[in-house]
Amino acid sequence: MSTTQTNKIEIIKASTSKIKDVDFDNLHFGDVFTDHLFECDFKNGEWQKPIIKPYAPFLMDPSSKVFHYGQAIFEGMKAYKDDNNDIWLFRPDENFKRFNNSATRMAMPEVPEEIFMEGLKQLLQLDEAWVQKGNGSSMYIRPFMIATGAGVMANPSDEYKFMILLSPAKAYYSGEVKVLIAEHFSRAANGGIGAAKAAGNYAAQFYPTNLANKEGFQQVIWTDDATHTKLEEAGTMNVFFRINNTLLTAPTSERILDGITRKSLIEMAKSEGINVDVRPVLVSELVEAAKNGSLKEIFGAGTAAVVSVIKGFSYQDVYYEMTPIENSYASQLKEKLTNLQNKISEDAFGWTVKV
């Protein structure tokens, strides 16, 4: 854990707001940002004075380590506004912990809790008008850290920049998605960085996903790289399978992200009396279950999408489509979780934190 000399955030306000130009009814995920951002630099072995300032491009040296050696991590979080205009975060402590786990794996300095949490809260307070109510609206929050040190020697940077961006959001996916089960490409190695929210993990998925797109599939379900027999993640989400009335999902590992939506859904499903089995799920049992009709649902789980229903999957050139189901676990759990996040229902789990 790095020390910090700072305990107060400097705030420089934008002279005008861009909010009047934003069509909140027609937002695309991740391309509109609020008026301000939070920034804190790490140099000389410690975190410098944090600042909230107008969202704007910043200068980078062409030899910055992030460009050459990819030291970059991020988190995805959401904030919600309730009917009293209070803003709520969902399990921010989990994002904070995972952010610093990612930092450690990528040989980057940990961000002090005070900087992460206070930065987040004060930024949300300043741009609170941008946090919309109702209809699946939320504020997507993107904390990230990049290596800003100069020089092309292949070793960890000595300077970093931690930032938080805010992007108003509706739903991430529209409609149901078809997925391709990976038979050759992989997301993560044993002993690799698959459990970290490292930037490079995502770029690695674009090419195989593009190939899947060309075949009419929106996402890839990743399998273990050594045998391609175990189902691991779906695109940028964790993945759940319902066989008869049991909900299956892979255990987290070095290869699989410890998703906060994933762990929340597991806990919520159990509290609903759903049988949840966290264990390696084989491609062969998925295919068998699809064939014999016991496969009822597949869905992805992540912060951006919350729950994303998967309509069908392809494996070894055979496409298996799900039969639409009433009272699906996906819709039941999505409704319960989003109601909890939006403070429409009571938070029996203590997951929501007021800003």
Next chain:
Amino acid sequence: MSTTQTNKIEIIKASTSKIKDVDFDNLHFGDVFTDHLFECDFKNGEWQKPIIKPYAPFLMDPSSKVFHYGQAIFEGMKAYKDDNNDIWLFRPDENFKRFNNSATRMAMPEVPEEIFMEGLKQLLQLDEAWVQKGNGSSMYIRPFMIATGAGVMANPSDEYKFMILLSPAKAYYSGEVKVLIAEHFSRAANGGIGAAKAAGNYAAQFYPTNLANKEGFQQVIWTDDATHTKLEEAGTMNVFFRINNTLLTAPTSERILDGITRKSLIEMAKSEGINVDVRPVLVSELVEAAKNGSLKEIFGAGTAAVVSVIKGFSYQDVYYEMTPIENSYASQLKEKLTNLQNKISEDAFGWTVKV
């Protein structure tokens, strides 16, 4: 292959040169850059007008894809100045091909050959005073491409920046290195991006390498992630083993970089009458050979280091040190290759290209 509208490079010269401030006798690898850089942007589906301009920081949007999803690739090359003050590149066609292979794997646009090669040559001509002669001097060349498109949706960028930086260099490693054979951590997955010079591959190595450093080892020899029984790469280099009088190195694969120094050394060794065996090399046979005395040499091969002698290795907490050897293949091949690169000896392979 992307099209380009451009056929002429705009050149903006620096008003003064920084060269007088550089101590060429005491260079550290990768922290001094020349007066100019080459830049070409990709947007609206095509490469824009290329430019050579003074080396300087540039503006990036905080939501640039390279920061969040790690689309970033690079190459490492060297130029040498001969006694007639001519500048020579070493197999630049190989770097160009590999750069575009990396681009494809990372869902980035290919750079046209004209932009890559003309950019390289004109930049070297402009900063030719920085290319020093003799004593292992060279100009390290760093072409790289980053995703500059804005927005935190997890898909490939629609805008990119291709740049070339020049950094005057001496030798990369000083002295001999001790290495740790990876028993848990890995560099690359089957079906992953290990064969690409993708930025994220390097950041992934920093943490395991830091752990090895703490135990007194300078580098890690990576093994296959599934079984940790096969020797793959050493740090950021390919790796060769001499058992009796046979030189062994792993075949290239999805997990192993197709190193240009590696393939040059293989060809050169064969032409010297050395028996070269390109096949998977097992950790068990290395340990056995170290025990029975048949292991004569280990060395890394890469552009930055050319050849880097490995003094000893540790596996399962046992350290095996090499007995110093006369007429080593490492020194023989390094001398032949650097003489060829520096135009001290004849280039029978046709690998050197005049700028």
